[in-house]
Amino acid sequence: xxxxxxxxxxxxxxxxKQGLSESRYTVSWxxxxxxxxxxxxxxxxxxxxxxxGLPDGDGLDLLRKWRQSGLTEPVVILSARDTVDDxxxxxxxxxxxxxxxxxxxEELQARIxxxxxxxxTIKTTQLRHGEIEIDLLGHTAKFxxxxxxxxxxxxALLEVFMQNPGRILSRTLIAEKIWSSHFDVDTxxxxxxxxxxxxxxxxxxxxxxxxxxxxxxxxx
Amino acid sequence: MRTIGARIAIWxxxxxxxxxxxxxxxxxxxxERHLFDGLDLLNESEFQQISARLGPEYQNISEPxxxxxxxxxxxxxxxxxxxxxxxPEGGIIFRSSNLKSLQIPVDAELSKFNALIDEIGxxxxxxxxxxxxxxxxxxxxxxxxxVMQSYVKVCAALxxxxxxxxxxxxxxxxxxxxxxxxxxxxTANRIRFDNLSERIQVNKAExxxxxxxxxxxxxxxxxxxxxxxVNRFTAEASHELKTxxxxxxxxxxxxxxxxxxxxxxxxxxxNLIEEVDRLTRIxxxxxxxxxxxxxxxxxxxxxxSINAFLENFKQDAVVLAEHSGKTFELEKxxxxxxxxxxxxxxxxxxxxxxxxxxxxxxxxxxxxxxxFVDDKWHLTMEDQGAGLTSAQCEKVFGRxxxxxxxxxxxQGSGLGLAICSSIVQLHNGNIHAINSDLYSGLKIxxxxxx
Numbered sequence: 253x254x255x256x257x258x259x260x261x262x263x264x265x266x267x268x269k270q271g272l273s274e275s276r277y278t279v280s281w282x283x284x285x286x287x288x289x290x291x292x293x294x295x296x297x298x299x300x301x302x303x304x305g306l307p308d309g310d311g312l313d314l315l316r317k318w319r320q321s322g323l324t325e326p327v328v329i330l331s332a333r334d335t336v337d338d339x340x341x342x343x344x345x346x347x348x349x350x351x352x353x354x355x356x357x358e359e360l361q362a363r364i365x366x367x368x369x370x371x372x373t374i375k376t377t378q379l380r381h382g383e384i385e386i387d388l389l390g391h392t393a394k395f396x397x398x399x400x401x402x403x404x405x406x407x408a409l410l411e412v413f414m415q416n417p418g419r420i421l422s423r424t425l426i427a428e429k430i431w432s433s434h435f436d437v438d439t440x441x442x443x444x445x446x447x448x449x450x451x452x453x454x455x456x457x458x459x460x461x462x463x464x465x466x467x468x469x470x471x472x
Numbered sequence: 473m474r475t476i477g478a479r480i481a482i483w484x485x486x487x488x489x490x491x492x493x494x495x496x497x498x499x500x501x502x503x504e505r506h507l508f509d510g511l512d513l514l515n516e517s518e519f520q521q522i523s524a525r526l527g528p529e530y531q532n533i534s535e536p537x538x539x540x541x542x543x544x545x546x547x548x549x550x551x552x553x554x555x556x557x558x559x560p561e562g563g564i565i566f567r568s569s570n571l572k573s574l575q576i577p578v579d580a581e582l583s584k585f586n587a588l589i590d591e592i593g594x595x596x597x598x599x600x601x602x603x604x605x606x607x608x609x610x611x612x613x614x615x616x617x618x619v620m621q622s623y624v625k626v627c628a629a630l631x632x633x634x635x636x637x638x639x640x641x642x643x644x645x646x647x648x649x650x651x652x653x654x655x656x657x658x659t660a661n662r663i664r665f666d667n668l669s670e671r672i673q674v675n676k677a678e679x680x681x682x683x684x685x686x687x688x689x690x691x692x693x694x695x696x697x698x699x700x701x702v703n704r705f706t707a708e709a710s711h712e713l714k715t716x717x718x719x720x721x722x723x724x725x726x727x728x729x730x731x732x733x734x735x736x737x738x739x740x741x742x743n744l745i746e747e748v749d750r751l752t753r754i755x756x757x758x759x760x761x762x763x764x765x766x767x768x769x770x771x772x773x774x775x776x777s778i779n780a781f782l783e784n785f786k787q788d789a790v791v792l793a794e795h796s797g798k799t800f801e802l803e804k805x806x807x808x809x810x811x812x813x814x815x816x817x818x819x820x821x822x823x824x825x826x827x828x829x830x831x832x833x834x835x836x837x838x839x840x841x842x843x844f845v846d847d848k849w850h851l852t853m854e855d856q857g858a859g860l861t862s863a864q865c866e867k868v869f870g871r872x873x874x875x876x877x878x879x880x881x882x883q884g885s886g887l888g889l890a891i892c893s894s895i896v897q898l899h900n901g902n903i904h905a906i907n908s909d910l911y912s913g914l915k916i917x918x919x920x921x922x
Contacts, residue, residue, distance in 0.1 A: 261715055263719055264715060264718060264719055264722075267719060267722040267723065267726070268722070270726075271722065271725075271726065305711055332707075332710040332711040332713075332714040332715060333707055333710060333711070335763070335769075335770075337770055352714075353714040353715060353717070353718045354714055354717040354718035354720075354721045354722075354748060354752055355718060355721075356721060356722075356725055356745075357722055357725055357726075358725070403787070404787065405787060405788065405791070431818075439792065439822055439825075439826055440792075440795075441788055441791070441792055441822075444791055444792055444795040445791065447795070448791070465728075465742050465745070465746070466724075466725075466728075466742055466745030466746050466749065467725075467745075
């Protein structure tokens with residue numbers, strides 16, 4: 253998978269490049285708007301990671317220019333600006349996702365993967381992972397062929413994991429999917445729901461979810 | 473604005489009416505005098521006619537002859553004039569028959585005056601010397617009084633007409649005068665943080681209103697400048713703080729991933745990540761507060777059903793409370809659609825709930841009430857915790873406020889309630905803390921105008 257990073261900060265760029273390369277991404281790194289446009293004119297990418305504050309221009313202007321010229325590559329914006337307005341502006345201009353700083357590498361990878369998948373896969377109505385099965389239309393879930401008794405929130409939570417099996421999902425990402433807000437991260441609401449979901453699915457010695465400290469959770 | 477317009481109109485009408493009243497009174501006096509003069513002239517001409525009739529030799533004519541002569545002249549105008557001719561030593565030579573036996577009053581000093589004769593009424597009297605006699609001629613005042621009465625009626629009608637037209641004209645004028653001020657008000661009202669660069673249109677005419685508009689524009693310039701400064705500051709602070717935090721976090725993550733690292737160091741790196749998260753949240757909260765102080769937070773205001781919003785919150789609140797062995801209850805009354813930002817209000821309720829859960833004793837109850845009084849949406853959250861002293865209640869919404877008698881507070885950033893307060897204020901509402909009268913603990917009261 254080919255990813256273009258547009259990041260002027262030397263250290264941050266290095267760490268992101270190294271982190272993504274370790275996960276077998278092919279990473280190109282541009283440090284200015286001009287460099288980024290050069291990369292894009294030479295080859296195509298599966299995803300672009302774009303920081304907003306660049307030395308020779310604003311990332312949003314760059315993105316606008318790309319979208320106007322017909323560039324369709326999925327773009328994740330990295331930004332320290334995180335008001336709702338900034339977010340909306342970014343998404344309006346044509347970003348596919350908006351990741352506020354500081355982020356975890358796991359989260360960046362999860363977002364890139366979900367963007368790439370959004371482009372390619374056909375939507376299904378049934379998801380299956382291990383012995384869990386959910387019906388996206390009926391909003392029901394089965395475990396070992398037994399219908400699970402889940403509340404709305406528990407189902408929504410399970411669905412987020414089933415959409416991203418095996419991936420570490422950050423608390424922010426989960427909160428955004430369920431409450432479409434990241435305020436709730438301040439509380440332990442997510443942990444409470446996770447423990448309730450676990451109590452309905454897991455038996456001693458048979459873990460289904462893994463807690464990744466400081467990041468989030470993973471469906472294994 | 474409306475009152476100034478009305479005041480201008482009323483002042484204008486008052487001024488117009490008062491001047492009309494003044495003019496009418498002046499006119500009344502002048503007209504009356506003019507009419508009196510006319511009567512005096514009539515009296516005089518009658519006298520001249522009498523004296524002409526008598527001729528210059530009247531002193532030699534016998535009294536009965538005088539009587540006959542005058543009567544011949546005057547009986548023709550018997551309705552118009554009352555005539556007496558007095559002898560110098562007293563007694564009457566002639567008295568017109570329309571007087572019957574009545575006497576015309578005589579004034580010792582004035583030769584022309586008004587007098588009242590019983591049965592006949594008011595008259596204008598003139599005395600003329602016709603030595604050695606004195607001729608007194610009176611003519612009724614009724615025609616003058618009639619004219620004056622009509623004059624008063626006409627004036628009253630004019631005044632009514634004037635009152636109405638001057639009020640209408642006053643309103644139109646005040647509206648015209650206030651139009652530039654109204655424009656200023658509308659523009660000033662429209663200028664909010666998302667169009668701070670809009671300015672009041674300044675007319676070319678250099679008058680007081682232009683001065684006011686210029687002054688306001690200067691004020692908006694300053695507000696815009698300080699507003700931009702805050703925005704720039706928060707954006708820069710955000711960037712300057714969060715970029716290194718991202719680096720710390722990414723490095724710590726790579727340490728956690730490193731297989732060759734000792735468990736102790738991995739634990740340290742984990743703690744580092746958690747502290748970065750905590751710090752990030754504090755930075756975000758502080759930036760939010762500084763933006764809210766500068767009124768630079770945009771609320772996502774939309775009409776929402778209150779009860780649907782509360783039910784949605786209740787789902788999570790019940791679970792959160794249950795998890796800590798507490799119970800949450802929602803008491804809601806009337807549901808309405810009102811404008812508010814559901815995300816930020818949810819944050820307010822979550823912050824309050826988190827505090828309440830931490831303050832509550834085991835099995836404690838937390839009660840959220842929603843009701844409407846006086847066109848305000850009231851929300852109260854009560855717990856059964858230890859509560860606060862009234863001095864602490866005053867300070868509890870401050871920033872980084874921690875009370876040493878509360879153990880649980882050490883977990884938070886000390887900004888949760890400050891943020892609640894900011895969000896409620898952004899909704900033009902108010903929030904305060906008191907001791908619960910229902911429960912033993914703290915009660916937070918929020919009131920948001922609809």
